[in-house]
Structures are given as C-alpha cells and as structure tokens.
Amino acid sequence: MERKQLRSVKPEIRIVGIDDGFFVPHTQGKCDIIGVVFRGGYWFDGVMRTQIEIDGIDATMKIADMIKNSSHYGQLRIIMLDGVTFAGFNVVDTLKLFEITALPVIAITRKKPDFDDIRRALENLPFTEERWRIIKNANKIVRVVTHHGEEAVFMQVTGVEVGVARKIVKSTATRSNVPEALRVAHLIASGLTTPLM
C-alpha cells in the first residue's frame, strides 16, 4: 500500500495500540497479542488478535500480518506499541514493521528502557545478537510529558518525525499519561487472556 508521509495530526487519526496478554515467563508456549483501534483519544473502533511464541522471534511478522489482514488497515495511520519486547523477549523490529505495513511506529514505555538489563537478559536466549541489533535499531529514546504535572513517558519513533509523533502521543493521551489505544489494549489484553477459574 502506498501512503504519503504523515505530517499533520487530525483529531480522529486512527491508531492501533498493541499489547501482550497473560503468559508464564520462561516457558514454552504462545501468548495473545491484542490490537485496539482508536479514533484519536476518544472512540473505540475495534480489536484484532494474534498469537506469538513466548521468547520467540515471530513478533514482527505476526503483528505485521495481524494489522495488514485487519479490516481497519486502510484507515490506520499509525501503530503504537507497548515497548518493543512482547511475551518476554520476542522483539519487534520497528523498522521492518514500518516497511511492511507502511505505517509509522511509536513504541512507548512508562519507564526508560535499561539497556544493560536487557542485554544481560538476552544472553540467556538464542539469537542474542539478532535481538540486540533489533533493540538497538529502534531509534533514540525521547521523553514526552503528555500532561503538565504528570509522569513523563518514553517513546522510540520510526517512520515519522519526532515532532509529529510527540503531537500524536500528547493529543491521544486523554485519560492517562499514555495514548488511549495503548491504555485500553493493556486493559483488554490483561483482562481477557488470563485463564478462567
């Protein structure tokens, strides 16, 4: 799909926010990935789902496929990720995700990523260097204060100017210090993927 570069931020810009569901760390198995589509910071438009391997290397392709196969794909203008690691250390290559989907990617975390910690954790997994290269590729970490007086969040931006990304993050964080698409993706992923008693 050909897309023009994203330069302006419409109030109803369609965003997909992506988070992972329940999983037991350091086990073999799959983990649900939930995508929530929001129009700007207010309107819930839909959901999508896929599964990735715990500590696997399929997150980038599985998330790209989920988005491209979704009925919302044509309307989407941006992808927001809850960080770049899902289901343990299944790392999303944001540049590849941008190339495949033609959608800019903003990865957001509440804490500043600690690369020493991450590097140490990767030593225990296969494909250490490949994962490390992808994590280091996700561009520089930018601090964003979404609301005056609230805690800052941190973003890594691919495929769009940092200034435009900052505007999108600030204007869609209507209810907390993270954009609604990500806040709600977290609530759904954690609320619906735990096993029933």
Added chain:
Amino acid sequence: MERKQLRSVKPEIRIVGIDDGFFVPHTQGKCDIIGVVFRGGYWFDGVMRTQIEIDGIDATMKIADMIKNSSHYGQLRIIMLDGVTFAGFNVVDTLKLFEITALPVIAITRKKPDFDDIRRALENLPFTEERWRIIKNANKIVRVVTHHGEEAVFMQVTGVEVGVARKIVKSTATRSNVPEALRVAHLIASGLTTPLM
C-alpha cells in the same frame, strides 16, 4: 451488598455492558461472554469474561458470578445486556440477576423481540416452559429514541424506574444508537472470540 435505589444519573455512572462471542449454533460447547465496564458514554474502564453453554441454562448464574467477582463490582451501578438470550437460547433471568447483584438490569435490542418466533424456537430445546417463563418475566418492551432522527432501540428494564433507565440509555449512547458499553462489548466479543486462522 446493600445498595440504594438508583434515582439520579451521574455523567460518569459505571455500567457493565454484556454480549456474547462467537459460537456455532445448535452445537454442544461453550461460548465466551464479555463484560465491558464504561464510565458513562466516554471512558473505557475494564473488561471481564466468563463462559456459558451453547443453548444451556447457566447464563444467569455465570453472568452474576462474573460481575460479583470482578474488581469493578463495588463501583458498578447498572448492568446492560444485549437482549436476554445469549449463546443461542441461554436465557438471562433479569429479575434473578438483579436480586443476586443488587444492580438494575436493562436489556437492549435493536429489533423489537418477536415472541412468536422465540416461542417456536424454544419448542426444540429442553426446559421450554422454564425458558419461556423467564423471557416473559423480563418486563414490558419500551421503545427509546437515543438520538433524534436515528433508529429507535428497545429496552426491558428491571430494578429501576423506566424513566431513569431511559435517561441512562440516552446519555450513554454517545457514538451510536446503543450505549457505548454495549457497542464496545459487541466489538470486543465478536473481534476476539473468533478462532485464529
């Protein structure tokens, strides 16, 4: 839990909207039930989930348990149902649900229920008379126009005055002709419970 009768409608009134997920009709098996908690017509507060039997008789108790065991229970003021039949003809006894949860129940449908059709369908199932009694108990059908010029919806109200129920339905239908909690419950239930390809 003791609760006062609901008389006034605050803009941020906590609602749980309930809908069923994907299932294959006329089979044996289970179907996901999704509850979405909204504050009024604007803010997504959380989700809950349970499972009921396709064409079974456990919907009332399973939904009551789901709500009472939820961390949102103390804040909730009303339950909204997508009609009174789930997963085929697993019927919710709205009076019993109100008694167990102490929360008023509003069942909403886009089409006016056709009782002749329902009665005929029930003939093919066990517990025909019991299901029929529950359906007939769900109080009279009231037409509500949520937005001037849009299609009306129909509600059956238990545990609260019809006038108060009408106000709640109208004030929380911010994006369509049904309250947001129900619109979003439908999107999540239908979007997340279909099998992955």
